[in-house]
Every structure is written in structure tokens, then in C-alpha cells.
Amino acid sequence: MTRKxxxxxxxxxxxxxxxxxxIPEISCTIIAKELTAECFRRLTESPNAILLVxxxxxxxxxxxxxxxxxxxxxxxxxxxxxxxxxxxxxAHHGRGxxxxxxxxxxxxxxxxxxxxxxxxxxxxxxxxxxxYKKWGFRIVGTYEFLVGTxxxxxxxxxxxxxxxxxxxx
Numbered sequence: 001m002t003r004k005x006x007x008x009x010x011x012x013x014x015x016x017x018x019x020x021x022x023i024p025e026i027s028c029t030i031i032a033k034e035l036t037a038e039c040f041r042r043l044t045e046s047p048n049a050i051l052l053v054x055x056x057x058x059x060x061x062x063x064x065x066x067x068x069x070x071x072x073x074x075x076x077x078x079x080x081x082x083x084x085x086x087x088x089x090x091a092h093h094g095r096g097x098x099x100x101x102x103x104x105x106x107x108x109x110x111x112x113x114x115x116x117x118x119x120x121x122x123x124x125x126x127x128x129x130x131x132y133k134k135w136g137f138r139i140v141g142t143y144e145f146l147v148g149t150x151x152x153x154x155x156x157x158x159x160x161x162x163x164x165x166x167x168x169x
Contacts, residue, residue: 052104062088064101074141080116115161120154
């Protein structure tokens with residue numbers, strides 16, 4: 001990906017990052033704070049981050065951002081990875097883009113032996129919750145965060161590695 005194209009990513013992605021919330025200002029606040037060119041530059045330069053971009057015919061269809069090491073107080077006993085963001089352009093919903101991004105994210109982490117991944121999911125987004133459950137995540141807690149002065153609740157979802165049967169001797 002060229003430097004010019006990477007500068008355009010935040011602008012493209014911000015159009016997709018709309019929370020299914022009744023308050024549009026919430027989405028605007030998150031976009032203004034987290035989907036800036038500076039945030040993306042910092043993340044893509046970090047050795048802790050993996051940015052996966054799904055493209056087809058030179059068009060961005062979606063992206064996933066994974067942090068290799070991202071402790072959370074409710075995930076004990078391990079140093080987990082975090083799926084920080086996974087967005088797909090609305091025109092590509094239901095076409096397997098999110099599945100491919102998730103597959104690539106898990107494969108990338110698997111090669112590096114990160115056993116646990118967590119994701120925060122907006123509690124009022126049943127489609128996202130179902131998607132993560134399909135991929136083996138389970139709700140293990142909740143946490144609140146402020147967007148401006150509005151309290152939001154996310155589910156904390158955790159995915160442990162699949163259990164592999166022991167080989168017989």
C-alpha cells in the first residue's frame with residue numbers, strides 16, 4: 001500500500017464506522033477522535049499493530065486492526081491480543097469480507113503464538129455480537145466508556161484458541 005493511499009484510509013473508514021445508536025453525535029465523536037490520519041499513522045508504525053486491508057480492483061472493502069499485546073483488566077492470566085477494529089464497507093456487507101479479515105487476523109496471530117484475543121462490542125449491535133460468536137468469541141464481561149458525556153456499554157468478548165486433541169502415543 002502506498003503512503004498516499006494509507007493517508008486516505010481514515011477518510012474511507014470513517015464513513016463505515018457508524019454505531020447503530022439513536023444518537024448520531026456519538027458516531028461523530030468516535031470518528032473525530034479515533035479515525036484520524038494521525039491515529040492511523042501511529043498505529044501502522046507501531047510494531048504492536050497489524051493492519052489488514054481487504055481490497056478488490058483497487059477499492060478498499062474493509063479493514064481489521066489487531067494489537068498483538070493489549071491487556072485488559074477482565075482478561076486474567078494471559079497477555080491477550082485485541083481486535084481493535086473490524087469494519088466493512090456497507091456495499092460489501094454479507095459478502096464474506098468480514099470473515100476473510102477475521103481469518104487473516106487469527107492466522108497472523110496464530111503464527112506469533114498469541115493464545116487469546118478479545119474485542120469490545122457495542123451492546124446494542126446484535127449483528128456484530130452474532131458475528132463474533134460465530135468465530136468462537138464469548139461474552140465475558142461488560143465495561144462502560146464515555147463518548148462526550150454519554151455513557152455507552154460494550155460487551156467484552158473473548159476468544160480462546162481451539163482445543164486440539166492430544167495425539168495418541
